[in-house]
Amino acid sequence: MTTSDPILTLDNVTVQFGGVRAVRNVNFSLQKGELVGLIGPNGAGKTTIFNLITGSIAPSEGQIFFNGKSIKGKRxxxxxxxxxxxTFQNIRLFPQMTVFENVALGLHSRPHYSVFEAFIRTPRALKAEKELAHQVLDLLKMVGLQDYVKQKAGILPYGLQRRLEIARAMATHPELLLLDEPAAGMNEDECHELIQxxxxxxxxxxxxxxxxxxxxxVVMELCRDSRIMVLNLGEVLAVGSPAEIQSDAKVLSAYLGSKRGRNGK
Ligand SMILES: Nc1ncnc2c1ncn2[C@@H]1O[C@H](COP(=O)(O)OP(=O)(O)O)[C@@H](O)[C@H]1O
Ligand SMILES: [Mg+2]
Incomplete structure (x- = not known):
């Protein structure tokens, strides 16, 4: 399902935060339709890469292209x-809103009728509302949350909140989806369901x-037919298949050398 056109290219990207070089001369291309894993010890620069691609921070050096166009200066x-x-490593839902509303917000960013029409509930507004509800339910079904539609997001178990984040991210009809630790805090069974x-x-x-x-x-299974990129101290340490990554001496020593408490893996 991949083609040879890159959807995303990072060209020699560096990010400097004061004295810290969080990302160092990263070169990377993602092909259309590809699912690539990004791993590395805590503080390696992984989330910073997502912040760069989504425009929430700008590179100190280098350029980023999405579908061949530079993202420079874009909000x-x-x-x-x-x-x-x-999605975010630290979940960012609206806890007081329902599961349905959290996803509807993403779809609502482009209503095709006026506030006045919505207020007096014209047939056009009603039809659009029905269509919106249909789309929200489709997304909730994809993440297995169809039975939680009216629940407040904040009281959902942690694993389900992570799934809701994915549905919300899908509501904006993306071409490129960036998932930041979707399995964080999940047990083995939940991880297995997440992979599917x-x-x-x-x-x-x-x-x-x-x-x-x-x-x-989770990474090895989801990337079994594709690639994994390993970051360490902001630098690309290795890119390769799961088997290549698991037997790479540099990767092993970066992981063994880092004192990470989480998940113990
Ligand atoms: N906004 C920021 N300001 C200053 N330093 C930051 C900022 N964001 C991240 N960092 C630093 O950049 C490094 C990489 O962080 P991050 O990208 O969150 O790592 P990872 O997601 O791989 O754990 C860390 O040293 C972190 O403290
Ligand atoms: Mg992170």
Whole structure:
């Protein structure tokens, strides 16, 4: 399902935060339809790469291209409109709103009727509302949350909140979906379900996906037919198949040398 056209290119990208070089001379291309894993010890620069691609920070050096166009100077909302969407390592839902409303917000960013029409509930507004509800339910079904439509997002178990974040990210009709540690805090069974879910989303929506993940079984399984990029101290340490990455001496020593407490993997 991949083609030879890159959807995303990072050309010699560096990010300097004061004295810290969080990302160093990163070169990387993602092909259309590809699902690539991004791993590395805590502080390696993974989330910073997502912040760069979504326009929430700008590179100190280098350039980023989305579908061949430079993203330089583009705001987060503009890039969202271009088709770039993400989830957050620290969940960012609206806890007091329902599951339905959290997803509807993403779809509502482009209503095709006026506030006045919505107020007096014209047939056009009613039809649009029905269509919106249909789309929200479709997305909630894809992440297995169809039975939680009216629940407040804030009281959902953690694993389900992570799934809701994915549905919300999908509501903006992205071409490129960036998932920042979607399995964080999940147990083995939940990880297994998440793998199936992400695989299904990738195949049916044909998104290009970058997956940051610490659960090694999740990354290795989802990237079994593609590539994984390993970052360490802001630098690309290795890019390769799961088997290549698992036997790479530099990768092994970066992981063994880092004192990461999380997941123990
Ligand atoms: N907005 C920021 N300001 C200053 N330093 C930052 C900022 N964001 C990240 N960093 C630093 O950049 C490095 C990489 O962080 P991050 O990209 O979050 O790593 P990862 O997601 O791989 O754990 C860390 O040293 C972190 O403290
Ligand atoms: Mg991170």
């Amino acid at each position: 987060v909302d503009e890039l969202c409109h271009w088709g770039i969407s993400r 879910m992400i695989r299904n989303i990738h195949e049916s929506k044909q998104y290009s996906i970058i997956l940051i993940e610490h659960h090694m079984n």
